[in-house]
Amino acid sequence: MSFLDLKNVTKIYPNGTKAVHETSLSVDEGEFMVFVGPSGCGKSTLLRMVAGLEDITEGDINLDGKLINEVDPSERDVAMVFQNYALYPHMNVYNNLAYGLKNRGIDKETIEQKVNDAAKLLQISDYLQRKPSMLSGGQRQRVAMGRAIVRNPKIFLFDEPLSNLDAKLRIQMRLEIKKLQQKVGVTSIFVTHDQVEAMTLADRLAVINNGIIEQLGTPIEIYDNPKSLFVAGFIGSPQMNFLDGNIKNKTLSAEGFEIKDIDSDFEGEVKLGIRPEHLSQSENSLINLKVDLVEQLGSDNLVYGQLKDKKDFCYRCPGNLTIEKGADLSLNIENNKYYIFDKSTGKRVN
Amino acid sequence: MKIKPLQIIAHIILILGVLLMVVPIWISFASSSHDSVTILTEGMKFHLGDQLARNYNEVLNEKGGWSEEVTAAKMFINSFIMALGIATLKVVISAMSAYALVYYRFKLAVPIFWLIFITLLVPLEVRIFPSYKIVSDLGLTNSYTGLILPLVASATATFFFRQFYKTIPDELLESAKLDGANAWSFFIDFLVPLSKTMIAAMFIFMFVYGYSQYLWPLIMTTAEEYWTVVMGMKIIYTESYEGVALPRTAERFAYIILSMIPPVLVVVFLQKWFIKGLIQTEK
Ligand SMILES: Nc1ncnc2c1ncn2[C@@H]1O[C@H](COP(=O)(O)OP(=O)(O)OP(=O)(O)O)[C@@H](O)[C@H]1O
Ligand SMILES: [Mg+2]
Numbered sequence: 001m002s003f004l005d006l007k008n009v010t011k012i013y014p015n016g017t018k019a020v021h022e023t024s025l026s027v028d029e030g031e032f033m034v035f036v037g038p039s040g041c042g043k044s045t046l047l048r049m050v051a052g053l054e055d056i057t058e059g060d061i062n063l064d065g066k067l068i069n070e071v072d073p074s075e076r077d078v079a080m081v082f083q084n085y086a087l088y089p090h091m092n093v094y095n096n097l098a099y100g101l102k103n104r105g106i107d108k109e110t111i112e113q114k115v116n117d118a119a120k121l122l123q124i125s126d127y128l129q130r131k132p133s134m135l136s137g138g139q140r141q142r143v144a145m146g147r148a149i150v151r152n153p154k155i156f157l158f159d160e161p162l163s164n165l166d167a168k169l170r171i172q173m174r175l176e177i178k179k180l181q182q183k184v185g186v187t188s189i190f191v192t193h194d195q196v197e198a199m200t201l202a203d204r205l206a207v208i209n210n211g212i213i214e215q216l217g218t219p220i221e222i223y224d225n226p227k228s229l230f231v232a233g234f235i236g237s238p239q240m241n242f243l244d245g246n247i248k249n250k251t252l253s254a255e256g257f258e259i260k261d262i263d264s265d266f267e268g269e270v271k272l273g274i275r276p277e278h279l280s281q282s283e284n285s286l287i288n289l290k291v292d293l294v295e296q297l298g299s300d301n302l303v304y305g306q307l308k309d310k311k312d313f314c315y316r317c318p319g320n321l322t323i324e325k326g327a328d329l330s331l332n333i334e335n336n337k338y339y340i341f342d343k344s345t346g347k348r349v350n
Numbered sequence: 351m352k353i354k355p356l357q358i359i360a361h362i363i364l365i366l367g368v369l370l371m372v373v374p375i376w377i378s379f380a381s382s383s384h385d386s387v388t389i390l391t392e393g394m395k396f397h398l399g400d401q402l403a404r405n406y407n408e409v410l411n412e413k414g415g416w417s418e419e420v421t422a423a424k425m426f427i428n429s430f431i432m433a434l435g436i437a438t439l440k441v442v443i444s445a446m447s448a449y450a451l452v453y454y455r456f457k458l459a460v461p462i463f464w465l466i467f468i469t470l471l472v473p474l475e476v477r478i479f480p481s482y483k484i485v486s487d488l489g490l491t492n493s494y495t496g497l498i499l500p501l502v503a504s505a506t507a508t509f510f511f512r513q514f515y516k517t518i519p520d521e522l523l524e525s526a527k528l529d530g531a532n533a534w535s536f537f538i539d540f541l542v543p544l545s546k547t548m549i550a551a552m553f554i555f556m557f558v559y560g561y562s563q564y565l566w567p568l569i570m571t572t573a574e575e576y577w578t579v580v581m582g583m584k585i586i587y588t589e590s591y592e593g594v595a596l597p598r599t600a601e602r603f604a605y606i607i608l609s610m611i612p613p614v615l616v617v618v619f620l621q622k623w624f625i626k627g628l629i630q631t632e633k
Contacts, residue, residue: 086521103530
């Protein structure tokens with residue numbers, strides 16, 4: 001059994017909302033697991049069940065070899081960082097960190113030692129005497145992390161802890177969280193709806209949709225090999241392009257072009273997915289794109305335009321190519337990197 | 351800085367308000383420094399007289415009542431104990447019951463809250479006979495317990511605490527739980543310090559409420575040693591003059607001035623928090 005083990009966990013709220021459906025998941029010791037998915041998909045609910053803040057309607061959760069379904073949150077030895085930090089407003093930073101230790105009856109010197117160590121690690125030693133209201137967003141964030149670290153819990157739980165920070169700070173804290181986690185080596189679950197955050201932080205990623213884990217794997221596995229239409233559309237930025245098509249006798253026909261000898265026995269209506277970065281300009285092209293707009297990011301250009309059938313389409317090319325608005329591009333798919341999904345079920349078929 | 355007409359009007363209104371409050375107190379104080387006959391014959395005074403020390407000494411030390419045993423000082427102490435007991439217990443009980451109502455999501459929380467709230471419609475004066483019956487059956491007449499106990503349940507304070515607790519974000523409770531806090535330590539370590547301005551404000555309101563009780567101590571106490579300030583005001587300091595009971599007006603004014611001191615002290619000590627509690631929600 002792995003360190004954290006969820007078996008057929010289901011959550012139905014008292015009002016009847018089914019937020020999590022029979023989810024099973026294992027997290028290894030020291031692993032950084034990220035839950036990613038759109039708003040309302042049940043990420044927080046799943047996390048809060050691990051923390052003990054929500055009852056588990058059905059299923060089992062084991063932590064460190066012990067069934068914790070009925071264990072009170074205060075006894076679970078888990079630490080959580082909340083979106084709004086939930087610092088204790090009436091206590092100074094020192095006491096914010098020390099409170100959890102005091103409750104465990106740890107002696108004063110040890111507490112002081114631990115708090116100072118954690119404060120040093122997070123570079124908040126200078127603010128120990130301040131109240132949270134006298135700190136900036138980033139500093140509060142660190143205090144919240146410090147409060148989790150100082151107790152040396154079995155598992156860290158993060159519920160969108162970076163979403164209240166501005167873009168630059170978010171990237172910086174993201175890096176720090178990752179470094180910190182590697183240094184401290186604590187098993188962590190991180191919830192986010194930001195796929196970049198998810199990709200950069202995760203050892204493994206669980207893409208959740210409508211209370212179901214759609215796909216579980218390393219960020220690269222999921223990027224390279226999305227198993228469903230939803231995952232393909234959710235992971236990757238800019239988003240994957242989707243075109244309607246039809247397969248007959250191993251030939252996929254889409255609006256304006258055909259792909260022969262595809263690697264699938266599926267027949268019928270499909271969605272063809274092509275990532276913007278898996279395209280290149282060439283003579284014998286598949287796709288003709290009329291350019292509407294070019295976003296120059298420096299290293300890359302994002303080219304937005306329309307296909308013949310007025311469908312929006314995006315192409316990502318190296319930043320050194322100059323592309324004019326209104327140009328007609330002929331594009332080809334590199335290395336046959338395209339994804340075919342059953343239109344009715346959303347399942348990958350190639 | 352230019353002074354706007356609106357500001358002038360506002361200040362005039364405020365000054366009038368202040369005068370309206372202060373002038374009667376001043377008249378009482380000035381009148382308490384004359385002798386009773388002057389007051390009775392000439393009416394109340396605006397200027398100080400020469401009987402100040404005598405009157406106050408008289409009030410504090412003279413033994414009055416039928417038994418000629420109770421002094422004003424004793425009555426101040428009684429009222430102070432009663433008000434302190436009522437205020438303390440009211441605050442403690444309502445903070446705790448609000449805690450239960452907000453944080454223990456049992457099924458009957460809402461009906462129970464309304465039940466508590468409805469008691470606002472039944473003040474002590476309305477239920478005074480049943481209350482008296484209960485207290486006297488318990489043998490609590492002529493005791494501090496009897497004076498205090500029937501007045502300690504407070505729907506108002508429960509309501510205010512409940513509203514305040516509801517504004518405290520759930521995450522605070524949740525992260526406290528994960529930090530190992532139990533129900534009791536959450537109350538003591540979080541709700542009490544977070545609501546201390548609220549507690550100070552409630553304490554003042556309830557202290558004044560307790561201090562100014564009249565009807566209840568009047569029926570509750572037959573022994574003079576339990577008399578309270580407000581009762582004393584009516585009962586003592588009458589003088590027989592040619593067979594007619596005449597009020598000793600000057601002493602009464604002195605008594606009024608003295609009786610204001612305990613609540614004023616409470617307000618002075620707690621005002622810093624009290625004002626904060628009224629104008630800001632510290633979170
Ligand atoms: N206390 C509750 N009672 C009833 N339904 C709830 C409750 N909390 C959440 N839900 C519902 O459960 C579903 C999952 O909610 P959850 O908070 O887990 O979403 P989330 O993935 O964390 O979304 P977000 O990214 O917006 O935080 C949603 O449909 C939500 O409306
Ligand atoms: Mg959430």
